Amino acid sequence: MTVPPAVEVPRTWALHPDRALPSDPGVRDVAREILRTTQHLPIVSMHGHVDAAMLADDEQFPDPAALLVTPDHYLVRMLVSQATAPGPIRDAGVHTVADLGVGPGAEADPREIWRRFCAGWGAFRATPTRFWLEHVLIDVFEAPAPPSTETADLLFDHLSERLAQPEYRPRALFERFGIEVLATTDPATSSLDAHARLAADGWAGRVIPTFRPDPLLEPARADWASLLPALGESSGVDAGHYDGFLDALRERRRAFVRAGARATDHGHLRPDTTPLADANARRLFDDARRGEIGSAAAAAFTAHMLFQMAEMSAEDGLVMQLHPGVVRDHDRGAAARYGHDIGYDIPIATEFTRALRPALEAFGHHPNFRMVVFTVDETVYSRELAPLAGAYPGLRLGAPWWFLDSPDAMRRFREATTDTAGFRNTSGFVDDTRAFCSIPARHDLSRRADAGYLARLVAEHRLEMDEALDTAADLAYRLARDSYPAPAGAAA
Structure with a gap:
């Protein structure tokens, strides 16, 4: 598959410090003060489904799609729910979960899976999936731009470069x-x-x-x-x-x-x-x-x-x-x-x-x-x-x-x-x-x-x-x- 040239996008994408805080200015000021005391407390994650073997093996994650798209049923279900509607998700080739790398006969090209996810980014507006993914892309991977059809390859290459670094292995x-x-x-x-x-x-x-x-x-x-x-x-x-x-x-x-x-x-x-x-x-x-x-x-x-x-x-x-x-x-x-x-x-x-x-x-x-x-x-x-x-x-x-x-x-x-x-x-x-x-x-x-x-x-x-x-x-x-x-x- 021919990969189009990377898109040059200035780094202007950032997390808003008041995201999900109250809109009332007075209450928001109080919420900011409360959040400052908890923001950096350790995470105690007592109910989850991460595979322990991932941490035991501590191997490099294979690619952005395998890390962020295929295992996330929140994300997959939303994209598939739009598979028959006219628009970018259908145009990108999403018809079933297999088109997002899931199950028998699944799409094997991670870049293509990633492009399909990026084409459907608009479907996640105001959902918790959008909130989490913005946090992951910006805070964890320093992504330069939001997902879109135009930025898909830029982001795939950026994340792939990060995943090749030792500080992006599971234990790190x-x-x-x-x-x-x-x-x-x-x-x-x-x-x-x-x-x-x-x-x-x-x-x-x-x-x-x-x-x-x-x-x-x-x-x-x-x-x-x-x-x-x-x-x-x-x-x-x-x-x-x-x-x-x-x-x-x-x-x-x-x-x-x-x-x-x-x-x-x-x-x-x-x-x-x-x-x-x-x-x-x-x-x-x-x-x-x-x-x-x-x-x-x-x-x-x-x-x-x-x-x-x-x-x-x-x-x-x-x-x-x-x-x-x-x-x-x-x-x-x-x-x-x-x-x-x-x-x-x-x-x-x-x-x-x-x-x-x-x-x-x-x-x-x-x-x-x-x-x-x-x-x-x-x-x-x-x-x-x-x-x-x-x-x-x-x-x-x-x-x-x-x-x-x-x-x-x-x-x-x-x-x-x-x-x-x-x-x-x-x-x-x-x-x-x-x-x-x-x-x-x-x-x-x-x-x-x-x-x-x-x-x-x-x-x-x-x-x-x-x-x-x-x-x-x-x-x-x-x-x-x-x-x-x-x-x-x-x-x-």
């Missing part, structure tokens, strides 16, 4: 970003080899795993029975019968704790935690092994297993993260052709009060139990989740995330939850990203949104300035650190 960027601890998300059967290599290099406690057993808890999956041998092999326990299955999960949790884990992670459709009698649980397990379990019975088994996970968290001290309420792979044809996590996960209305009652009645006051609940259904913040977090000492309300990690949604979160739950019954910010370079951008946006909310409380004489400054440090740093204590036996 980790240090530059000011990350104190980064939690990854790992399958229950993971060997945790990358974490072991990091620990051997002196990174123990800085990059930590998170136990994600979802496929093993969902017997409605067509491949569920085929997953049991891997659980047995990784745990050294026969997982082919119900009691062994539970013991194997306990053993894998212990392995994660030894590797430094502080939390589990559960992303099922519903948050139901209703337990079954042991005899019923054994019967459903055996039905599932034979492939004879119905959808209602499978949902009941999943709810039972969430209760078991809560009980195990009370035993071993791993924080139980729960984020239900998303229909995965809404376009089943796209998932079959291109794979999972390509932007077709869609939120649904979710009920928590009755669903969490069994687990909270059993463990919500247990001194060793901590559950952090996230949602993408913000209508339940004030009605259900904030009152629950304001009552049970074992429950924390997770930060706005996924579809809610935008400036306006973050403000609505504080407005909906603070009256009932206060600030200290929330978990601190989590970035929930696999786009490594966006971690500081996401935390920066959260700190700005919270600075604006706290500034309004100061301006309305609902908080003193010293209280606002202390609370800002809680929200930016201390709550994320304290909401995820290390269990006994975790790697230091």
